[in-house]
Amino acid sequence: MTLETLYNLIDQKKDEFIALLAKAVAIPSVSADANLRPKVYEMADFVVDEFTKLGAKMEKRDIGFHEMDGQKVPLPPIVLGQYGSDPSKKTVLIYNHFDVQPASKSDGWSTEPFKLEVDNKDRMIARGVTDDKGPLIGWMSAVQAYQECGLDFPVNLLMCFEGMEEYGSEGLDDLIRAEAQKYFAKADCVCISDTYWLGTKKPVLTYGLRGVSYFSMTVEGPAADLHSGVFGGTVHEPMTDLIAVMSSLVKPNGEILIPGIMDEVAELTSEEDRLYDTIDYEMSDLKNATGADISIYSDTKRTLQHRWRYPTLSLHGIEGAFSGSGAKTVIPAKVNGKFSIRTVPNMEPETVRKLVQDHVEKVFSALGSKNKLTFHALHAGAWWSSSPNHWHYDVGSRATERVFGVKPDFVREGGSIPVTVTFEHALNRNVLLLPMGRGDDGAHSINEKLDLDNFMKGIKLFCTYVHELALEQQ
Amino acid sequence: MTLETLYNLIDQKKDEFIALLAKAVAIPSVSADANLRPKVYEMADFVVDEFTKLGAKMEKRDIGFHEMDGQKVPLPPIVLGQYGSDPSKKTVLIYNHFDVQPASKSDGWSTEPFKLEVDNKDRMIARGVTDDKGPLIGWMSAVQAYQECGLDFPVNLLMCFEGMEEYGSEGLDDLIRAEAQKYFAKADCVCISDTYWLGTKKPVLTYGLRGVSYFSMTVEGPAADLHSGVFGGTVHEPMTDLIAVMSSLVKPNGEILIPGIMDEVAELTSEEDRLYDTIDYEMSDLKNATGADISIYSDTKRTLQHRWRYPTLSLHGIEGAFSGSGAKTVIPAKVNGKFSIRTVPNMEPETVRKLVQDHVEKVFSALGSKNKLTFHALHAGAWWSSSPNHWHYDVGSRATERVFGVKPDFVREGGSIPVTVTFEHALNRNVLLLPMGRGDDGAHSINEKLDLDNFMKGIKLFCTYVHELALEQQ
């Protein structure tokens, strides 16, 4: 039987696949570090070379320059690829990123971050091993597995790999839109492996992401910082005004105080509510992840609903106020308070912006201050929500059950992956978020890991996913 | 007549006195810059040498080491001096500081900051020219003037000059207390020239200073910063809690919201209220000083009362929150909010601390957050208030009227000069704050200046002050 043959071969090739991943993580392709930018180019070449060896047609797309630390720096190319073009087969577009977060031993890593080590719990440890080089090498390995078993790859693959994901994905959206009806025209669906299981035991499929709208407001008055001894008590102080406005946005229990915001939130249907009943998550998972018992809700259902399907407002900080250690008695002349709202269906960014701005300006005006407030809407990334009932999710679910022996949980994520929305809108195709790693992999932390079991089962999952995709009658 | 002789000689010596001040400001005795510490020692030697030439007995007191930028650095010596010891004469102790604030051309100075320049409005421009080298050279010049006129100096001078005023006056309080009954034992009164006129036209005597109590509060929860997408809405966020507490301290109109604080404030008597009627100050002075029309009160009387004789609370900033530019979606794990209260008679630091702490802890507790708040009382400097009716102030007033042809305004300051309180408490002697410069001298700003007219009249004022002091029948 096809899949058993593949699974057996994959098990035999374990050391070879690990070695390929080790080669990939040995290239410190940190997109946020201008000095390491050549390593991102090197990583693009690595990806092109490996897929070319497998018979894919690869190309690098130059997307120009960007400004970094005051210098004009070339952006890493976006790597496009095509493996197979049989018109009788389905075509799936896969996306991964080949850049990684910064890492250095001095941050507290217990191993060299760019040298893959397998520890005594069978965890592979290195920067990028789970985010996102593991899944990327997973796809190479899946293609190789089909070839070495002498099996025809059951679908056509289109590929879109970027090297700037950890630094803002500059240039990616434009390219996707430009190629939607060209390079990507034949895609029947999109598969992204850049998310994680919710916990550590049960596989998941992700069908929703929150958006984020980022705001700031500047309060300014005096021409320069003032001495609080000389001017305190006689002038309107920008910090006092700003703190008053910031305190009007959200309650310590998380309740958003901006009138109208909650009216924009889609009602929780009983069907959706039931999805939360069986999800593998415990309150101790939250406590372990945050390192403290600071949960607002006492049950997992409300906790997950507030993480995934309700909006939330976080106050991030203030620019321009005294932020050092010690005791400085300054009246800051100009302060900029920053906050963001995680958005969910059916909140429209422009409606949110208007509600927030109206509220902020009304509250400030009621203070009766002579200072000046300026409201800024910095950026807005849209939420994304798919249906767990879509055929593409059926395919993902069947493939997952086949490999793991258990149906995946259907989950959402509280954070944003903007490229998901871009693909869906530009191509008008369903996007499946199919994870490889676990919830405790520590993608952006020290000692990032990927369990060997997840890597091996992940390769099998990709093989099974394309197998099931081919069988699906659409 | 004695004073006319002195005044004429001072006018003739103008260029010589300016040259001496130019020599003093050419030594960049910046106490806050470890690299310039040798210049502070050099400045101490300069003071010792110049007063020794005039016949005073000078000595440098070693006061040990302190920690600076992680290094053990020797503190500049405190310079003590004695000029005359005639038991039939009164003895006045004068205090000045010979260190200065940092300054560099790149800050925006229109001249070299450590090179004295006289501009076309007869203003001397250089770092330290008004704070506090002008008054220090003023005293040297006053002694020299008596000598060159062949006049006996009418009082004995005791001197206490420090080189750490702009960096916390470390070691000074201990020395004053230790010498109160020894080196300073004979002092009948203390005269400090380290304040300024309120405005630019009318001389003042300063009879009160506010104190300052500095507080901070730490709110902490998660073990590390959290991703607001993943955890926003499910955990108690330290910033939300802190902003709620900070907003409960003071209203945008300056009203302190901490229960009980205003009960500690001495009532305004009608006699004191009347003192404010004639003070040379206009609302445009506040506007010019702050560079914006941000006054809380529309009249000078309430403005000055809130600057000098009522407490005020300023929010300075937050340590640990996002304070950079750009848009970071972090939930800070531990934030420390900082604020201070300017205190006035009869607020006791310990009472203030207790009222503030009780309020903060009560407000935080009512939030129902699972985060932890820790309250910190960082330091408390006492307010100081003298009587404008004291004989010493009479002397100062007569001297001022004689030189300027107008009675000085009796004013207070909103800021703190802790050494004033130390001298008064340790010596149990009246302290007179006798300014040389104007309110717009820009002591800690770029282009610090001292009007030539204030310098010359200041030297005459010091000569007249000691003259009047000798005549005073006590």
Ligand SMILES: [Zn+2]
């Ligand atoms: Zn990623």
Ligand SMILES: [Zn+2]
């Ligand atoms: Zn990432």
Ligand SMILES: [Zn+2]
């Ligand atoms: Zn000073």
Ligand SMILES: [Zn+2]
């Ligand atoms: Zn100063």
